[in-house]
Amino acid sequence: MVLVLLVITSLQASLLPLKIEGKLFSNFSWGEEVLPGKQKGSIASMSDVKLHIQDDQVVVVDNGILQLTFTVPEGALIGIQYNGIDNLLELHNPELNGGLNGTSFEVVTENEEQVELSFKRTWDTSLQGEHAPLYIDKRFIMLRGSSGFYSYAIYEHLEDMPSFVLYETRIAFMLKIDKFRYMAIADNRQRHMPLPDDRLPGRGEELAYPEAVRLVDPIEPEFRGEVDDKYQYSCENKDNQVHGWICFDPPVGFWQISPTNEFRTGGPVKQDLTSHVNPTTLxxxxxxxxxxxELSLQFKSGEPWKKVFGPVFIYLNSVSDGGKALSLWDDAKEQMKVETQGWPYSFPNSEDFPNSDQRGTVTGRLLVQDRFRQYGLWERYADLYPDGDLVYTVGVSDYQRDWFFAHVSRKTGDDTYEATTWQINFHLKNVYESGAYKLRLALASATHSVLEVRINDPQANRPQFSSGLIGTDNAIARHGIHGLYYLFNVDIPYDQLVEGDNTIFLTQTSSTSPFHGIMYDYIRLEGPPSPNS
Known part of the structure; x- marks a missing residue:
């Protein structure tokens, strides 16, 4: 018998560091791969792929459509030449902080149809504390007739390597600041973007965390008063298939296409970054x-592991008519379809990348509602409930109007907060003694929170249930609609309930930060069968 059913959908709104074992390592820029999608119609599109090595310091790959330049043996991508632009990359951005540099270089494949390059970095005990204990092989592929390139990497942790935690790894591209100003990550999420300088002190005001900056004196007045925050542009893995930037003079698009989610952690509804101001594409x-x-990769000493990340495809496109520059987004979406239909790729030259005949197949469809919210909505709780806390009455209240999106602390002053206790009121016509009642608490997100449950007595010294300290997903601050999922099943003895009106008290006791809180998925109270059933 279900007595209370409350379903809540929470409202959502370069190279950056890689942390390993408490150390700060530079993340790396890879490249990308070429697909079954070919540039149409030009003689250049039929040019052979050519490889040039200059003084054992620089390697250049060219297929007549674009040209890539890498350092040797590091494998840093320092040049992308395309459609009359000498270099699409920004090499003088202060945010650049290196990458995962190789120590050896190898041409894996070289023929008129394809060039594949390998930049490897080994590891030994002399590097402990400086580099992650991993063998890393980062690859770049260019195909004949392809308007783009692919990249992937092979990570390996050997049995004799020490333990470590891989918190983050990604490919990051920083594009020309004066060229790429228009960002697109979805049909309804694309716009002209502020400049990186707008975030600097004097022009920007840092808010509750460094990523969120209010633009108080931007170079372009149209952005004044906006909040720029890279987490506003996050999306779920299942939707994170193509995103990037458009340059209007000349009209050129730069797109990161992920043909599958199989190499990402967290599954299809894991949220993550896409593109953001700088201009950066991840x-x-x-x-x-x-x-x-919990979603980091944690390795013990003596634990062997190997994984292929990618390939992803960096797609470049252009139009001759500047007035049609926005159509480059539509073309990129079509290219994304070609890439996904061509997965798994047949051309990566590595025994660690399984061919299609070595793989199984799983099909299906997952539908998830995704909504976004603006910066700072967590502080609205104190405005809506300045003195008392949220009270929800089953059968009377409307969860769309009477339920706040996150169970957060109440702001009481500058950097001071207090714990909050929510009430759920419900009526029981009968209380059955034939068994325990079951309260199911499904949490969509938790960040440094302690959830306590009391029944009909908010002052009870000992709660009926305490979650203990849970959660580090930080979804509230990062405009997420969910983080990691929790399900708690709490037994409620029948003698804790009364015939008539009852109240469940939910207290979130952690109150040292505005971001400590919980987002509920659903709350459900189940009773035992009636004696007559």
Whole structure:
């Protein structure tokens, strides 16, 4: 018998560091792979793929459509030449902080149809504390007639390597600041973007965390008063298939296409970053974003492991008519379809990348509602409930109007907060003594929170249930609609309930930060069968 059913859908709104064992390592820029999608119609599109090595310091790959330049043996991608632009990349951005540099270089494949490059980094005990204990092989592929390139990497942790935690790994591209100003991550999420300088002190005001900056004196007045925050542009893995930037002069698109989710951690509804101001485009593989350390890769000493991340495809496109530059997004979506239909790729030259005949197949469809919210909504709780806390009455209240999206602390002053206790009122016509009642608490997100449950006595010294300290997904601050999922099943003895009006008291006791809180998925109270059933 179901007595209370409350379903809540929470409302959502370069190279960046890689943390390993408490150390800070530079993340790396890879490249990308070429697909079954070919550039149409030009003689250049039929050019052979050519490889040039210059003084054992630089390697250049060219297929007549684009040209890539890498350092040797590091494998840093320092040049992308395309459609009359000498270099699409920004090499003088202060945010650049290196990458995962190789120590050896190998041409894996070289023929008129394909060039594949390998930049490897080994590890030994002399590097402990400086580099992650991993063998890393980062690869770049260019195909004949392809308007783009592919990249993937092979990570290996050997049995004799020490333990460590891989919190994050990704490919990051920083594009020309003066060229790429228009960002697109979905049909309804694309716009002209602020400049990186708008975030600097004097032009920008840092808010509750460093990523969120209010633009108080932007170079372009149209952005004044906006909040820029890279987490506003996050999306779930299942929707994170293509995103990137458009340059209007000349009209050129730069797109990161992920043909599958199989190499990402967290599954299809894991949320992560896409593109953001700088201009930066990311291909995320592992991160603690919206999940916490539970989604990090944690290896013990003596634990062997190997994984292929990618390939992803970096797609470049252009039009001759500048007035049609926005159509590059539609073309990129079509290219994404070609990439996904061509997965798994047949051309990566590595025994660690399984061919299609070595793989199984799983099909199905998952539908998830995804809504977004604006910066700072967590502080609205104190405005809506300045003195008392939320009270929800089953059969009377409307969860769309009377339920706040997150169970957060109440702001009481500058950097001071207090715990909050929510009430759920419900009526029982009968209380059955034939068994225990079951309260099921499904949480969509939790960040440094302690949830306590009391029944009909808010002052009870000992709660009926306490979750203990749970959660590090930080979904509230990062505009997420969910993080890691929790399900708690709480037994409620029948003698804790009364015939007539009852109240469940939910207290979130952690109150040292505005981001400590819980987002509920559903709350359900089940009773034993009636004696007559």
């Amino acid at each position: 291909a995320m593989f592992v991160s603690a974003h919206y999940g916490g350390v």
